[in-house]
Amino acid sequence: MEIDNVGLVLEGGAMRGMFTSGVLDVFMENDLYINNCVGISAGAAFGCNYKSRQIGRSIRYNKRFCRNKDYVSFRSLITSGDLYNADFGYRRIPFELDPFDLETYRSSRMVFYYGATNLITGQCEFHNAPNGDETDLLWMRASASMPLVSRIVEIDGQPYLDGGCSDSIPLDFMFSLGFEKNVVLLTQPADFVKQPNRMLPLIRRKYRKYPAFVQAMETRHVRYNLTLDRIREEESRGTVFAIRPPQALEIKSVEHDPENLERVYQIGRSEGRRILPELKEFLLS
Numbered sequence: 001m002e003i004d005n006v007g008l009v010l011e012g013g014a015m016r017g018m019f020t021s022g023v024l025d026v027f028m029e030n031d032l033y034i035n036n037c038v039g040i041s042a043g044a045a046f047g048c049n050y051k052s053r054q055i056g057r058s059i060r061y062n063k064r065f066c067r068n069k070d071y072v073s074f075r076s077l078i079t080s081g082d083l084y085n086a087d088f089g090y091r092r093i094p095f096e097l098d099p100f101d102l103e104t105y106r107s108s109r110m111v112f113y114y115g116a117t118n119l120i121t122g123q124c125e126f127h128n129a130p131n132g133d134e135t136d137l138l139w140m141r142a143s144a145s146m147p148l149v150s151r152i153v154e155i156d157g158q159p160y161l162d163g164g165c166s167d168s169i170p171l172d173f174m175f176s177l178g179f180e181k182n183v184v185l186l187t188q189p190a191d192f193v194k195q196p197n198r199m200l201p202l203i204r205r206k207y208r209k210y211p212a213f214v215q216a217m218e219t220r221h222v223r224y225n226l227t228l229d230r231i232r233e234e235e236s237r238g239t240v241f242a243i244r245p246p247q248a249l250e251i252k253s254v255e256h257d258p259e260n261l262e263r264v265y266q267i268g269r270s271e272g273r274r275i276l277p278e279l280k281e282f283l284l285s
Contacts, residue, residue, distance in 0.1 A: 001032055002109065003283050007174035007182040008034040012041025012144070012164045014253035016187035018261050019245050021058035022268020023185055024050045030276060034183060034283070035110045038126065038170050040163040043185070044114040044143040048132070051112045052105035059265045061098040063258040072254055083149035083254065090137050105132045115163035115170055116142035119152065122212030124167035125160075146253070147203055147217070159210070166216045169227045171240070183279070184231055186244045192228075194221040241282040243275055 010020055020043060027033070028050065039047040046058040065071040071093075076085040094100035113126045116139060129136035135155075142153035142160035152159045167173070174182050196218075197203065203217050234240035251264050 001280075001283075003032075003034045004036070004109075005179070005181070006034055006036070006283055007177065007179035008037040009169060009171050009174055009182055009184045010037065010039040010043030010047040011169050011184075011186050011188075012039075012043045012162070013187035014042055014146070015062070015251045015255040015261065016245075016249050016264065017042030017046045018059060018062065018251070018264040019187050019249055019268035019271075020185055021046045021049070022265040022270075023243055023272035024268075025055050025059075026269055026272030026276065028053060028055045032276075032280070032283075033110060036174070036177070036179060037110060038113040038115060038173055039143070040115045040124075040168060040170060041144045041146075042187075044129075044140050044163070048100075048105070048112065048129075048140065051108050051110045052101040052132070053108070054101055054104075057098060057100075059261060061093055063261050064098070065093070066258055066261060067256050077149055081151040083146070084144070086141055086151070090141050094137070100132060102132050106130065113173070114139045114143045115167055115173070116145075116153070116155075116160040117163055117166040117213065117216065119159040119161060119207065119210040119213040122166060122210075122214075122216035124163050124170065124173075126170070126173055148199060148206060161213070165213070165220060168220070168224050169231070171227065171231060171234070180239060181282070182234075182240050183282075184240055184242045186231075186242060187249065189245050189247050192248070194224040196221050238282075238285075241279055243271065243279075246271060 049057045069075050070088045072084045077083045112129050114129050115124045115126045118125050127139040143163045145153050145161045147161055204214050207213050231240055231242050235242055249264050251260055255261055
């Protein structure tokens, strides 16, 4: 079943994205494809496998490489400038070690946007990524490049970092495209309230050349919590179907334990199966 008149919003959250991967794998196993998607950070990096229809790929390569220092390590941060090594993650894995299905990705009718934060404006910009080519992968990398532990990604002369810095849950973007109904896949439980970033002193110092970006980081928790309020309001109106973890996922941004990755992935699968009948009613109503 392919759905063309509903949007799908994928929140980021580093390795909380294993929850997202579990839910999306259940969608694919049940032949459910929502053909208009936007992914932020991990929502882009793992959600792209929904467009390429590769069940199990996200959890497979993360479990395989989570202890590999060429994939993620402080050694990589020191030597390359990226905690998650860009060459390993965006070249070796998708083209050599666990190939990305470019043919299926390109032939899919699904429209998939990646969101990244422009450091000059402090705003999230969205890139339609139809091909999975070098340009699309650069936008994906920008979307998932966490401040302080990633190099700034330059695209067409503009500097970018993690899309979640400016728009963690881009529901308004999907509404702006004309989608009156949206599925929002979150990676925090229903009672979550975001707090100010404890690393703000370092962020102010490192990114002082980009005052709009610093301001976005200073107010990120306020905007995030307002978006959660908006989601609850739209749920009550019947215009949003939100999927949330049943409890805090208790996983690190850098997770070296494959069993913990699997645990969070299985929570996503369980929740995906649980909500599937109700979701189908929402999509078809």
